[in-house]
Amino acid sequence: EVQLVQSGAQVKKTGESLRISCKGSGYNFTNFLISWVRQMPGKGLEWMGRIDPSDSFTRYRTSSQGHVTISVDKSATTAYLVWNSLKDSDNGIYYCARHRDGIRFDPWGQGTLVIV
């Protein structure tokens, strides 16, 4: 079964750093892009950026560029979303999702709640 399992909820202070993870299993991890999608409190889904695990090439939403970093550890079949300095506006639920055919998001991780 293809699964993405995310790390648990985090409570941090503004200015602190944070790394959340998304571990893939049940498939060849390097064959599929992974995206991160956020949901701010009371708001809709917003695509943040994606990574190609085969070569770590990334693309970001303009507003995410420079504030977060997406990375992977191929040996651990895990993708990461990293903040160097959290802001109040980073509160929300963060989902990772695999791009099944390079396009559609399927499946999704269970989400990681970030409280700043």
Place this chain on the structure above:
Amino acid sequence: QSALTQPASVSGSPGQSITISCTGTSSDVGAYDYVSWYQHHPGKAPKIIIYDVTQRPSGVSDRFSASKSDNRASLTISGLQAEDEADYYCCSYVRGVTWVFGGGTKVTVL
């Protein structure tokens, strides 16, 4: 990268049909046949219900159907059931291997 436009809420009685619209631009919805739809029950992982504008993944009820015309996509839920009450998001591929979501539509079963 502005969000696609969806109605904030749509409601219907059990058994009825409802349609959710998703309006984009000639750079996203109108440019590619890569519109997908996701069902999201709060507290759970979103679930894909439509991809490539009209395709239903295995295991998704045939009560869900979708279409696209120019810059506007639509999702129809037929035979509305209580379990369909959720948030629904459209999503379009955008040039440069990036994506944009709609603002989401809350479906209420009366």
